[in-house]
Amino acid sequence: MSTAAGGGSVPIPEVVIVRLPLYVRVLTQLRDGGTEVVSSRELGTRLGVTPAQIRKDLSYFGRFGKQGRGYNVSFLVGELRRVLGLDREWNTAVIGVGRLGRAIINYPGFEPEGFRVVAAFDADPDQVGRHFGNVRVRSTSDLDRAIVDEAIDIAIVAVPAAEAQDVIDSLVKCGIKAILNYAPIAPQVPDEVKVRNIDPVLGLQTMTYHLKTMGSDRT
Amino acid sequence: MSTAAGGGSVPIPEVVIVRLPLYVRVLTQLRDGGTEVVSSRELGTRLGVTPAQIRKDLSYFGRFGKQGRGYNVSFLVGELRRVLGLDREWNTAVIGVGRLGRAIINYPGFEPEGFRVVAAFDADPDQVGRHFGNVRVRSTSDLDRAIVDEAIDIAIVAVPAAEAQDVIDSLVKCGIKAILNYAPIAPQVPDEVKVRNIDPVLGLQTMTYHLKTMGSDRT
DNA sequence: TAATGTGAAAACCTTCACAGCT
DNA sequence: AGCTGTGAAGGTTTTCACATTA
Missing domain, CATH: 3.40.50.720 (NAD(P)-binding Rossmann-like Domain)
Incomplete structure (x- = not known):
């Protein structure tokens, strides 16, 4: 126990794991370009993926967004890096x-x-x-x-x-x-x-x- | 017309296309090692894939096997290369x-x-x-x-x-x-x-x- | 006997659609 | 008003299981 974060204890599909690094990459780019908040729609456009898929994917790991607003880019990058184990060498x-x-x-x-x-x-x-x-x-x-x-x-x-x-x-x-x-x-x-x-x-x-x-x- | 081969005119899933080159690679190796016939079970073991999946994948493009026997390796390599367009430069x-x-x-x-x-x-x-x-x-x-x-x-x-x-x-x-x-x-x-x-x-x-x-x- | 080819069932993944929060 | 998070619906892919053929 204590391993899985957030949402529920549903087994996480491998395809989802494979997409996370892509999200991290685009989010990092956005952050470095000064964007502070992004919606699943915007992110989806940049990745060629549906907004629903992004929201569903993220929901396996926690609730990172704010309704009516979107996702804080820096925060989300950090969370996803942590999920993937990228917060170490x-x-x-x-x-x-x-x-x-x-x-x-x-x-x-x-x-x-x-x-x-x-x-x-x-x-x-x-x-x-x-x-x-x-x-x-x-x-x-x-x-x-x-x-x-x-x-x-x-x-x-x-x-x-x-x-x-x-x-x-x-x-x-x-x-x-x-x-x-x-x-x-x-x-x-x-x-x-x-x-x-x-x-x-x-x-x-x-x-x-x-x-x-x-x-x-x-x- | 005249483009699709064999089986039926079902749209072919992209995942299937992605697996074909793997099949070609292992089959080529087998052929070069002198193997003449291979079953879907044998091939599956070498690829980490179920035999049923291999049979289903191949069935999109034709009927390449012989019941009770398996697939002729050289023949199958040739057919798959043709399907993938690898019969030219x-x-x-x-x-x-x-x-x-x-x-x-x-x-x-x-x-x-x-x-x-x-x-x-x-x-x-x-x-x-x-x-x-x-x-x-x-x-x-x-x-x-x-x-x-x-x-x-x-x-x-x-x-x-x-x-x-x-x-x-x-x-x-x-x-x-x-x-x-x-x-x-x-x-x-x-x-x-x-x-x-x-x-x-x-x-x-x-x-x-x-x-x-x-x-x-x-x- | 042994293994293919394939409909049907099961598993899996994506998309929808909307309640709920800001 | 806008957008997330999420059950449920829908679609796709995999696996099963067996009739069929060598």
């Missing part, structure tokens, strides 16, 4: 320091959002000991130890497809509960481990379906 | 050749899947004329002309967040119907334009919710 480790892994280590978008890359690993002994960003590459055989030492919360997998499932298995054995996977595979993990896949090719491949099915209203 | 243009844009141009995962980067654009005159991979950077003001000349099917947006919506507006004006967006924004486009967002931070931010809500069964 999270430590990540990048596994695989090839082209992609190095790009991830140097990606400037994580740090400002509270995600720090504090460790890097590679199976190739030639890479071990090198420095990228401000992390030193360690051997994959150190995974277990390092994950505890560095208090890693999230693993970022950037190894070739052929090795990815093995790496993910090791991570799971080490007790990792969250994995951001860049390898183009469908990872197998136990239920209690969360995986998000970053895979531009999948995005392209769904769009071609729609491109193909187009212009068919032209004779 | 698609031309893409990368907009923005900063760190991220250059990484995308050099990403080796697109070409083997039939996606070619045939043009690159940047607003910065210092970048115009430079070469990355085997494309020459052009001025963003040439977008319109170049999209027609190079027969660009898909735009890949890799500009800073602040410029992304403007770039997307230009692309839409040029008639682009598919955009792969790497900028951390919620893009606004007309219904007929498809957008897929690649945003690792959103993935991380949904996982922290689950991490936070964990270990609560340990009193």
Whole structure:
């Protein structure tokens, strides 16, 4: 008990969780632009989502608005960040320091959002000991130890497809509960481990379906 | 007419389209590993999806299986690739050749899947004329002309967040119907334009919710 | 026997519509 | 007057379960 906030103790749909970061992003933008209050209608327009959906989504976590007025932007950002666990920093480790892994280590978008890359690993002994960003590459055989030492919360997998499932298995054995996977595979993990896949090719491949099915209203 | 294949003329849910590329990926792996026939149960296990869902999904497009036996892997891969429009090559243009844009141009995962980067654009005159991979950077003001000349099917947006919506507006004006967006924004486009967002931070931010809500069964 | 393809049932998610608060 | 919060309605997606076929 004491875990869930506000509304009721209804189980919260995963789709709702997936939308919250989007809300946070747009709200943050509004706040930084000086907007103090926003209605679900206004927010919905900016997100391409219905106002009712926004109100329903927020209602899972509490009553953040004022009737007749709308939502205080700063307040709502804060509440949603708290709900998502974004009111603290999270430590990540990048596994695989090839082209992609190095790009991830140097990606400037994580740090400002509270995600720090504090460790890097590679199976190739030639890479071990090198420095990228401000992390030193360690051997994959150190995974277990390092994950505890560095208090890693999230693993970022950037190894070739052929090795990815093995790496993910090791991570799971080490007790990792969250994995951001860049390898183009469908990872197998136990239920209690969360995986998000970053895979531009999948995005392209769904769009071609729609491109193909187009212009068919032209004779 | 003659567009929709197989089963019936039921409108096909977008979630189904989104799953197809995953099926293609796992099936391709199986095929390359020498598997000739696969059942929906086997496939489901590898994808973390129920067998019924796979059968229902496939039934939107045709009857690809054999009762009592399963699906011929090579045949099914071919059919699904055809359904998704992956039986041809698609031309893409990368907009923005900063760190991220250059990484995308050099990403080796697109070409083997039939996606070619045939043009690159940047607003910065210092970048115009430079070469990355085997494309020459052009001025963003040439977008319109170049999209027609190079027969660009898909735009890949890799500009800073602040410029992304403007770039997307230009692309839409040029008639682009598919955009792969790497900028951390919620893009606004007309219904007929498809957008897929690649945003690792959103993935991380949904996982922290689950991490936070964990270990609560340990009193 | 084994596994597909599919109507029907169940689960899930979104939208409606309005009471209630500011 | 305006907009939230929310039960109930409506719509969509998933799962079930079985007739059917190899």
